[in-house]
Amino acid sequence: MTVKEFYQQVALKNYEDYKTDPTSYRKLWSTLVSANTVAEHVGLERLDYGPSTRTGLSNKAHEVRQDYPDLQSLNKRTIALKHVRSYVAGQLTETSTGISPSDPATWQWIDASGTTHDLRDVADRIFATFRTIPELK
Secondary structure (H helix, E strand, C coil): CCHHHHHHHHHHHHHHHHHHCCCCHHHHHHHHHHHHHHHHHHHHHHCCCCCCCHHHHHHHHHHHHHHCHHHHHHHHHHHHHHHCEEEECCEEEEECCCCCCCCHHHCEEECCCCCEEEHHHHHHHHHHHHCCCHHHC
């Protein structure tokens, strides 16, 4: 599967499904998790889908995220979504335990710097960013 196919058939479809039902936390969660994977797919495309080590792919995905800061931010939010809590150097930095799927007012985090991140805004920003990535056009 190419990055364009993954983006159009998985990530973008999840986002479109969420936008038609913005009260569904499940759809928002699926949107964010699949969107986070786009950086790895872009990295693979930039490696010409050739053989790569796990570290090589990870480094390339890291480069992609550095090129697009919204992807870097998304990665932080998604790690906490998937793993419930995020730790850096043994310190809790973010948690998703305060999110209630039935209460959209809770679909946010306050990160270690004290900044609040509304997950709905994160989704909208990331899909605006995707429109600027050449591999996705």
